[in-house]
Amino acid sequence: MLEFTLQAAWEGLGLVFSWPNILYPLAGTLLAMTVAFLPGVSGVTLMALAIPFTLTWEPLPVVLTFGGLVGGATFMGSITAILFNVPGTGPSAATLLDGYPLAEQGHARTAIGCAAFSSALGSTFGILVLIALVPLMTRAILAFGPPELLLLLVWGLSTIVVITRGEVVRASIATGLGLLLALVGHDPLTGELRFTFGSLFLWDGIGLVPMMLGLFSVAEMVDLSVSGRATISKMRGAGALTGSVVDGARAVFANFGLFVRSALIGTIVGIVPGVGGTVASFLAYGHAVQTAKDPERFGRGDIRGVLAPEAAHDAKDGGALVPVLAFGIPGSDATAVLMAALLLHGLAPGRELMTDKLPLVFVLIWSLFLSNWVTSLVGVMLVGPLARLTTLRVRVVAPLVFTLAAVGAFADQQRIGDVVLAFGFGAAGYYMKKHGWPRIPLVVALLLGAGLERNLHITSRLYELGRIDLTARPIVFGLVALIALNLVVPHVRARRAREVRA
Amino acid sequence: MTLARQRIALTAGLTVLVALAAASATTLGPAARRMPLVVALPTLALLVLELTRHLREARVEADDPAARRVETVTFAWLGGLVAGVWLLGMLAGLPLFLGAYLRTRSREPWTVAIGMALCVWVVLFGVLDYALGIQMHDGLLGSLLGRWRS
Numbered sequence: 048m049l050e051f052t053l054q055a056a057w058e059g060l061g062l063v064f065s066w067p068n069i070l071y072p073l074a075g076t077l078l079a080m081t082v083a084f085l086p087g088v089s090g091v092t093l094m095a096l097a098i099p100f101t102l103t104w105e106p107l108p109v110v111l112t113f114g115g116l117v118g119g120a121t122f123m124g125s126i127t128a129i130l131f132n133v134p135g136t137g138p139s140a141a142t143l144l145d146g147y148p149l150a151e152q153g154h155a156r157t158a159i160g161c162a163a164f165s166s167a168l169g170s171t172f173g174i175l176v177l178i179a180l181v182p183l184m185t186r187a188i189l190a191f192g193p194p195e196l197l198l199l200l201v202w203g204l205s206t207i208v209v210i211t212r213g214e215v216v217r218a219s220i221a222t223g224l225g226l227l228l229a230l231v232g233h234d235p236l237t238g239e240l241r242f243t244f245g246s247l248f249l250w251d252g253i254g255l256v257p258m259m260l261g262l263f264s265v266a267e268m269v270d271l272s273v274s275g276r277a278t279i280s281k282m283r284g285a286g287a288l289t290g291s292v293v294d295g296a297r298a299v300f301a302n303f304g305l306f307v308r309s310a311l312i313g314t315i316v317g318i319v320p321g322v323g324g325t326v327a328s329f330l331a332y333g334h335a336v337q338t339a340k341d342p343e344r345f346g347r348g349d350i351r352g353v354l355a356p357e358a359a360h361d362a363k364d365g366g367a368l369v370p371v372l373a374f375g376i377p378g379s380d381a382t383a384v385l386m387a388a389l390l391l392h393g394l395a396p397g398r399e400l401m402t403d404k405l406p407l408v409f410v411l412i413w414s415l416f417l418s419n420w421v422t423s424l425v426g427v428m429l430v431g432p433l434a435r436l437t438t439l440r441v442r443v444v445a446p447l448v449f450t451l452a453a454v455g456a457f458a459d460q461q462r463i464g465d466v467v468l469a470f471g472f473g474a475a476g477y478y479m480k481k482h483g484w485p486r487i488p489l490v491v492a493l494l495l496g497a498g499l500e501r502n503l504h505i506t507s508r509l510y511e512l513g514r515i516d517l518t519a520r521p522i523v524f525g526l527v528a529l530i531a532l533n534l535v536v537p538h539v540r541a542r543r544a545r546e547v548r549a
Numbered sequence: 550m551t552l553a554r555q556r557i558a559l560t561a562g563l564t565v566l567v568a569l570a571a572a573s574a575t576t577l578g579p580a581a582r583r584m585p586l587v588v589a590l591p592t593l594a595l596l597v598l599e600l601t602r603h604l605r606e607a608r609v610e611a612d613d614p615a616a617r618r619v620e621t622v623t624f625a626w627l628g629g630l631v632a633g634v635w636l637l638g639m640l641a642g643l644p645l646f647l648g649a650y651l652r653t654r655s656r657e658p659w660t661v662a663i664g665m666a667l668c669v670w671v672v673l674f675g676v677l678d679y680a681l682g683i684q685m686h687d688g689l690l691g692s693l694l695g696r697w698r699s
Contacts, residue, residue: 216595216598216599217599219591219592219595220563220592220595220596220599223567223588223589223591223592223595224563224567224592226584226588227567227570227585227588227589227592230584230585230588234577234580234581236580236581237578237580237581239577239578239581241573241574241577241581241585242570242573242585265627269620269623269624269627272619272623273616273619273620273623274616275616275619442654442655442656442657443651443655443657443661443665445655446646446647446650446651446654446655447647447665447669449626449627449630449646449650450630450643450646450647450669453630453631453634453639453643454639454643454669454672454673454677457634457639457685457686458677458683461683461684461686463634463635463686466631466634466686467631467635470627470628470630470631473627474624474627477620478555478559479559481555482552482555482556482559484559499584500584503583503584503587504580504583504584507583
């Protein structure tokens with residue numbers, strides 16, 4: 048089986064790196080990177096827009112192009128997170144925790160360089176592990192049912208609460224608020240309307256895009272305007288920026304153990320359907336904090352806080368394709384659109400695709416790999432001008448960001464109410480920041496809330512019907528132990544630190 | 550308002566909101582109210598704990614009046630942005646906001662203000678509206694004008 052997989056991987060590699068095939072993923076990547084800078088137009092929107100143009104194409108160029116489109120948009124989210132404290136995507140919310148403080152200290156080049164190398168190497172690691180594990184993968188996926196998924200999401204949320212330095216109560220409250228916001232709209236099981244207060248606008252729930260734009264971009268710019276700071280970077284002028292891409296790359300090799308462990312977390316989370324990159328990034332960040340000898344440095348501009356989530360986020364990409372291709376279970380919006388594109392070209396997920404058409408699966412994986420490297424290399428090439436953006440005057444940047452936030456909030460679902468929502472969240476985000484309330488748990492909880500509720504519903508229904516025996520599921524026990532560890536370890540550490548001080 | 554009062558007001562506001570959510574969840578069916586109650590009740594308990602902590606803290610921190618003035622003015626501009634978009638639509642409201650903000654609040658030269666407003670209009674109309682087919686919001690005046698013309 049391994050020999051067959053290796054042969055398919057080799058064949059797939061040859062198909063991607065041949066002329067003119069290589070042009071498709073390259074074009075897809077560059078297009079996705081360009082569009083990622085347009086407010087409100089996500090990689091998913093671009094993929095959906097691309098489907099009609101590829102209807103007459105053969106399956107191979109479609110797979111090549113979509114591999115590039117999936118990989119191209121992700122890294123740009125990390126760049127905006129590092130430079131402007133604005134997470135372009137859910138997973139890049141973990142990168143901003145240390146990436147933005149680094150940019151504020153004038154080390155934007157180091158942070159972007161580290162993010163680029165970490166994500167490119169992470170994607171390589173994920174793909175190599177994937178090739179080795181493809182034969183075991185199907186068994187691993189089937190081991191994850193609704194109770195395991197539920198606990199995995201709870202583990203993700205508990206990690207986010209724990210890593211919020213010294214603010215466990217407030218982080219728990221923010222998580223609760225995020226989950227409540229995720230419940231606005233239709234109940235997935237009964238269709239009952241919840242917390243809509245008679246408003247038709249709220250029937251579809253609270254959008255993630257207006258919330259993120261408000262809580263981060265708008266709030267950050269209001270805060271910068273109020274603080275009277277001249278530029279985002281506390282340094283005046285591009286000449287004062289320190290650090291380099293080489294420093295960022297060196298940081299990856301200096302912390303190679305952490306890189307491998309983070310990439311492994313990303314790969315494992317990627318294989319589990321319906322969990323996604325946000326959990327992978329935060330689990331890796333949490334792991335970096337919990338295993339560090341000096342955890343107090345995180346959140347203040349520690350390069351390991353950029354390295355770990357970036358490695359996990361890109362390492363998960365290869366693994367995330369397996370549930371889609373093997374079982375037709377998309378774990379995210381992007382993989383759902385990808386599945387639709389494949390189905391339209393007669394590539395139905397399942398046994399046939401994972402056996403007879405396995406080379407085509409590897410074409411997708413290798414084009415994703417190529418896309419991740421191209422994105423990182425272009426990111427590194429642009430690091431100088433991008434880092435200089437942090438030295439632009441706040442009084443010019445702020446109104447521009449307010450305008451783009453309005454465009455982004457509207458363009459996502461083309462509802463004027465989302466613009467109002469974005470600026471409402473902007474005010475909330477500003478006051479949260481001013482009074483020391485963490486904003487990340489709120490966003491992540493909104494992102495994971497729907498999955499959490501769906502799996503809670505299914506698990507409790509199956510339990511009521513006597514269809515599952517929780518005591519016979521070892522992964523459930525493992526995850527419960529990890530959640531318990533998450534809750535206990537910080538207290539033990541704090542106690543030990545107090546004893547040492549005493 | 551002092552910072553301590555602002556903090557109390559923020560926490561109290563959130564407590565009221567979550568209490569309302571919990572109360573509203575009790576009116577739902579048994580399946581639909583499970584998750585809201587599982588989340589709302591512990592969140593409410595934590596909020597009450599946090600509010601009690603704030604009330605016990607007798608810290609008096611003076612807010613910087615200059616910062617408060619900038620805060621108020623910035624939020625007034627943002628209110629203007631939302632009102633402008635609602636009234637004039639995206640294509641007119643947003644470039645107008647940007648140009649006006651850059652000229653009057655940021656004290657940028659006319660060339661910068663008009664140039665950037667024009668760039669935003671080109672992105673809105675040329676890229677989003679025309680190329681990507683994203684239908685921009687017309688605004689109240691735009692819809693009234695459209696109805697009057699037809």
